Amino acid sequence: MFRPSETHRQRDIFGIEAQLSPEAGQRLRESKEYAFYKEVFCRIPEGLFADLYANAPASRPNAPVNVLVGAMILQHVNDWTFEELLDRVTFDLKVRAALGLWSLDDAAFCRATLFNFQKRLRDHMAATGQDKFQAVFDRLSEEQLKRFGLRSATQRCDSTQVGSNIRDYTRVELLVEVVLRMWRALGEADQEEHAERFGAYVEAKTSGQFLYRLRKSGIDQALEQLGELFAWMCEALEGGYGSTEIHRIVRRVFAEQFTRADEKIAVRPAKEIGSDSLQSPDDPDATFHKKEETEYHGFVLHVAETADPENGLQLITDVAVAPNNQADSSILRERLPEMHRKTPGLRELHTDAGYPSEDNDRLQAELGILAVQTAIRGRTAQAPIEIERDEAGFLHIRCAAGHRVPGQSTPMHYKAEFAAASCGGCPFAAVCLAQHRAHGGRTHYFTEADVLKQARHRRLETLPEERRTLRANVEATMKQFKAPCRNGKLRTRGLGAMSRYAFLRAIAINFGRIYRHLRRVSLSPGTSAPPPAAGDRREAAPYRPLASVKRIFRTTSTRSGGYVACLPETRKLAV
Structure with missing residues (x-):
């Protein structure tokens, strides 16, 4: 059952902030994590995730979605691994404040909850094509543009x-790797029955070892043998393993790398293999x-x-x-x-x-x-012909020699006709784009696409x-x-993981820019941060702790030596 999380807006007077000294509390409120709480966490649209959970009233309530999403954004702000993220959420007071966990008693989430949440998102995207993180990014960025009055023209x-975080395979290595994975997916009985077919590849143990032992002169023969094996796997193993992911990969690789000709299996030339062919069995989406x-x-x-x-x-x-x-x-x-x-x-x-x-x-x-x-x-023409449309919509054409003529409309395109007197003795005659005519003049044909293209090319020059x-x-x-990529690669694989990274990283980058902007504004004399948009009350009011909880406890002692907190009835608690 989906339930939005609002408990972070009502803070415990004995929570994290109340236990800090005034100086430490001030540092917390000026920290980047506290800014994250106000600028991102409080604005996460939890309702977007409601359809991931059951509607049955008796079902268990969900873990706080804003905490899960906020934690994943922080992971991309700081480039943490999942292990580092879980440690920070558990032990780092500033990170807990960023996620609205104002008390040490507040439980965030466990490892299983985080990974189950990501699985729900993947399954939802596979079923509907909708990326929840894209919706979160769009909602946040739209609000930020309005709140800060930014111009988007x-x-x-x-x-x-x-x-993708995959190994770069050669052609032979890729084929052998798929064979070895198909072998590992076979049951014990099938492995015993087909041990001879897979023997040479299983004996090598890895695709790299198989290629290492292969002579250059034997590559073509090895490819032919692999083609025969793939054809056999597609047909013979369809009954018992046709629904498995690895057999789907086997069928895909066979279609991409081989072809049937006169009942024989032929190896496709390298130039016929498309860029969308399988790059690794670990990431079928990579191209x-x-x-x-x-x-x-x-x-x-x-x-x-x-x-x-x-x-x-x-x-x-x-x-x-x-x-x-x-x-x-x-x-x-x-x-x-x-x-x-x-x-x-x-x-x-x-x-x-x-x-x-x-x-x-x-x-x-x-x-x-x-x-x-x-x-x-591309190349620049040696004798360019300039085409320009004026404010009234009329076309004007100027050749490289400086002659100007009006554009004329035809049923299929436009044309510009240059007179023989203009073209006679022209120094650009040999490289002119216009077609020579019998009367001595020239005609240049062009389309609306050419008009738009030239306008685009000139536009940069017209700008200040x-x-x-x-x-x-x-x-x-x-x-x-x-920046977080290692050698240009993500830590993860798959188009879904890449999309999640892109949108969460975009939210993190936007937040970083907003935080630095607010810091600049607050440090500039005579300026102040822009006010929230009208009607925006989602952000919790800043917490102003009592003078000192420790001082309150010392006001009244008991005979047993303990302390009792005595708060005047007329005193209001700031929350």
Whole structure:
């Protein structure tokens, strides 16, 4: 049964803060953890997780969702392992304060509760396709933009490769590894019956040892033998093991690496194997991407953030995770409608050369978003023809020699006709993009996509100097996402784990920026932190402890030598 957690708002007068000295209490209230409690923990939308739990009144109440989610965000703020997280939640007073655990008697959660909660989230995502952490990030970021009055009309985006925590296999190693795992999944009777088929691979013990013993001249023969074995496993083991995960992997690898030709098993050429083929049996979601001679096995992370120079701080507004063989332009095409929905005022988007495309130009024009491209991909024409649309909608075309003509509309495209007098003796005739005509002139054909593309290329030049480098700072944001990665790899595997990491890390990065902003504001003379939005009462009032609990206990003694706390009836307790 789902039940929201509100007990942290009513604090115990004998809790953590009351037992600290005034100086220590002040340090606690000025700490980053206390700011996390106010800025993130108190604002976690617990109701989003209600459908993970049973509705039966007699069922046990859930563990506090805000404590579980808050703890996982703190894990990504500080790059803790699960073991470190559990220790901090149990023994660190500041971390307990960040999670609203104001008394040492308050139990947070046990290891099993945390992992069961993550399993519920994975199962829910597999069944519905909805990521709860994405919903939490969207809700928090939307509120933060409003609360701090940030302008979201200008944004910037970028992407980065994030590796899965898997081993980089060669082709032979991957095939042998799958064979060995299929062998380990067999029952004892089946292992005895088929020991001869698997013998050479089982004897090697590991895929690396098998490859180590293999001569270079024997690789082709080894691949052919593996193809025969995979074909046999797909058919002979279907009855007893067809529903197992490893047999599904066997069938997938056989389809990707081999083919049947005239009742024979043939090894596919390496160039026919797609980048979405299995990279490791430990992570079926990981894909392959090669960029600037560097190979990546994993996923791509896309991030958008505010970039208005007038903002006191910039916050992440959109996060997406995709297979790393997906182009930046296709990711942006999928995210643009959602980005516009979350920040309807978006009017200017700064990107690098990997994001623009013909489809994106059209979609951005429909949404009223101006695309600012900081670099141009591909070759630059030796004699470029400039196309420009004025405010009235008329097209004007100028060739490399400086001749201007109006654009004309045709049923299929546009065209610009240059007279023979203009083209005669032109020094750019040999490299001109316009087609030569019999009358001596030239005609240049173009489409609406060309008009939008050229407008995008010129837009950077039309901006003031100080706005031309707005995209550069997003590189620092990508480094913040990659900071906890070891050699560019996550500690975890799978698209679901990568998505959870991305959204929790984004919440953590936004909180860090807010905390530093509030510190700057509080330290600046004559300034103050922005007030909460109207009607926002979810944050608990700051706790103001009594003068001293120890002093109160000393006011009245008993004959047995103990102390009794005597509080005047007229005195109000601050909570």
